[in-house]
Amino acid sequence: MISKEHIIKRFVSYVTVDTESDPNSDTTPSTAKQWDLANALVEELKVIGMEDVTIDENAYIMATLPSNVDHDVPVIGFVSHFDTSPDFTGANVKPQIHENYDGKDIVLNAEKDIILSPDYFEDLLLYKGQTLITTDGTTLLGADDKAGITEIVSAMEYLIQNPEIKHGKIRVGFTPDEEIGRGAHKFDVEKFGAEWAYTMDGSQVGELEYENFNAAGAVVTIHGKIVHPGYAKGKMINSIYIATEYINSLPRLETPEHTEGYEGFFHLHTVTGDVDETKLEYIIRDHDKEHFEARKEVMQKLATEINSQYGREVVSIEIKDQYFNMKEKVEPVMHIVDLAEEAMIQLDIKPLIKAIRGGTDGSQLSYMGLPCPNIFAGGHNFHGRYEYVPVESIIKATEVICKIAELTASKHK
Incomplete structure (x- = not known):
């Protein structure tokens, strides 16, 4: 089992680092502070046992989990971004932990009368009894997409610690500047070397998307x-x-x-x-x-x-x-969507296959030669003070990554 406390500690360590990107900058990454988390992630990937950990001059991070089977398995990848949106401040994030959510209003900031209410945000009621992480009402949270990074790192760590789970070679990639539309611009698809990948950058549990604007x-x-x-x-x-x-x-x-x-x-x-x-x-x-x-x-x-x-x-x-609709590039390899759907079903997660009303690094990567559907990361109300994520959703997404890795190996014996 993946420890809830471990997940919370990892996620909080990421969101308390300010990584807001800047659309008016012409550098990559667009803000120097993105290096703070990028460099920390490189060290963490090494500590958990990943191999071939690299970071380039533009802060693109890649790492490898070697195969633990003796037959050929397609190389797959998982990708997330570490910048946060410039739509709302990401400085001095103070995450609030709410255990056993009771379905009522959550007071984010009593002094400023900022309330996260299910009367307005009905999705909250999906998570009664769960542990929610919210903001204090003065910043965004950064679950978009530090929940995705938490899931990928935690899944790799779990697979390393549980070698009885069989998998092929897995590549992970973390990018800057996704929130300003430049997350894939300098991503080296050839260096990444995967046949296909998944971005962990969706919202509600079960989301699986291969169409976008x-x-x-x-x-x-x-x-x-x-x-x-x-x-x-x-x-x-x-x-x-x-x-x-x-x-x-x-x-x-x-x-x-x-x-x-x-x-x-x-x-x-x-x-x-x-x-x-x-x-x-x-x-x-x-x-x-x-x-x-x-x-x-x-x-x-x-x-x-x-x-x-x-x-x-x-x-x-x-x-x-x-950017363009990734559907054109994913439909010829629909087995990669079917694989993610099967992984969710085996984990008793109801797949919610729908079109993204937006864009994703996966769209650009698909047109760069890396077909890349999008999977839920668990957060809600991105880019603002009402952002929140259930810890249980992060755990489920982590389990989906592990299951996709396992199924990929088992289907290619």
């Missing part, structure tokens, strides 16, 4: 003309008004707050500007590749239409693809 970012620049407002008739072009026209011309209900499941969206997340120039920053998301391309075309055509109204280029748009 196609994603692009768009910057729409509105070019106005500033003149003295007292003498502006027929001369001034107010970029803010044109920006409003552009915003209102996109489908109002195709936004994050009105969509779910396989429904895509346009998401306006930043507006900056004045009369002379306004910038609109969007993300574009859709699971379906044709719909995704159509969304980009809609934004381009809208810019063209507005320009034709003014007889000059008042709207320019730059669209950059960010």
